[in-house]
Amino acid sequence: MKEALLNRLRDRDIPLKEFRQTAISLSALVASEIYPRFQGQKVVLNAILRAGLSMLSAFQEKFMHAPIGLIGIRRDEKTVAPHLYYEKIPPLPSGAQILLLDPMLATGGSTNLALNLLKARGAVHCTVISLISAPEGQAFVKKNHPGVSLYTVALDRGLDDRKFIVPGLGDFGDRYFGTH
Numbered sequence: 578m579k580e581a582l583l584n585r586l587r588d589r590d591i592p593l594k595e596f597r598q599t600a601i602s603l604s605a606l607v608a609s610e611i612y613p614r615f616q617g618q619k620v621v622l623n624a625i626l627r628a629g630l631s632m633l634s635a636f637q638e639k640f641m642h643a644p645i646g647l648i649g650i651r652r653d654e655k656t657v658a659p660h661l662y663y664e665k666i667p668p669l670p671s672g673a674q675i676l677l678l679d680p681m682l683a684t685g686g687s688t689n690l691a692l693n694l695l696k697a698r699g700a701v702h703c704t705v706i707s708l709i710s711a712p713e714g715q716a717f718v719k720k721n722h723p724g725v726s727l728y729t730v731a732l733d734r735g736l737d738d739r740k741f742i743v744p745g746l747g748d749f750g751d752r753y754f755g756t757h
């Protein structure tokens with residue numbers, strides 16, 4: 578079921594409405610799968626803007642008691658370096674499970690920067706939740722943050738010369754928000 582939904586998202590020709598509905602449905606399946614792991618524990622949700630917002634409503638529904646952090650990071654189009662433009666992270670209670678939502682983990686730069694911020698605020702138990710990841714990005718995040726758990730629906734082949742995931746689905750944020 579998750580793979581079927583992900584394959585719809587990979588189709589570059591589907592309209593915005595179907596892309597958005599499908600992303601929300603897939604996030605709901607992922608949130609249901611993640612929920613039993615953390616049920617009854619202190620959880621703090623964090624979404625990387627913009628694309629992480631697409632996963633937030635599904636996770637919010639499962640973790641209704643969880644505070645929510647928003648971290649605005651955009652990749653520079655040329656250098657692909659991550660730039661922080663917004664940060665509002667709630668207090669992180671000791672022992673809390675920190676869930677970080679971003680559908681795309683490409684070079685891993687954005688996730689790495691978000692984890693740096695969360696750890697600086699005391700995060701210890703972190704789980705990164707993505708829909709599609711590249712092996713290069715996962716390796717980069719694991720090297721810098723060895724204790725972090727990485728969950729992804731699909732581990733794709735790699736990155737192209739513009740550091741987009743192959744086969745991937747293109748620019749998630751642009752497709753979800755209709756800004757391309």
Ligand code: PRP
Pocket residue numbers: 625626627628629650651652653657659679680681682683684685686687688714740748749750751
């Ligand atoms: C995308 C995506 C991730 C990041 C992944 O965001 O949502 O945050 O790129 O790439 P990386 O692993 O190489 O850092 P983008 O910067 O395009 O911003 P947006 O979500 O606002 O579109």
Ligand code: URA
Pocket residue numbers: 681683740741742743745746747748749750
């Ligand atoms: N961000 C995306 O949205 N897609 C990619 O393939 C890489 C970064």
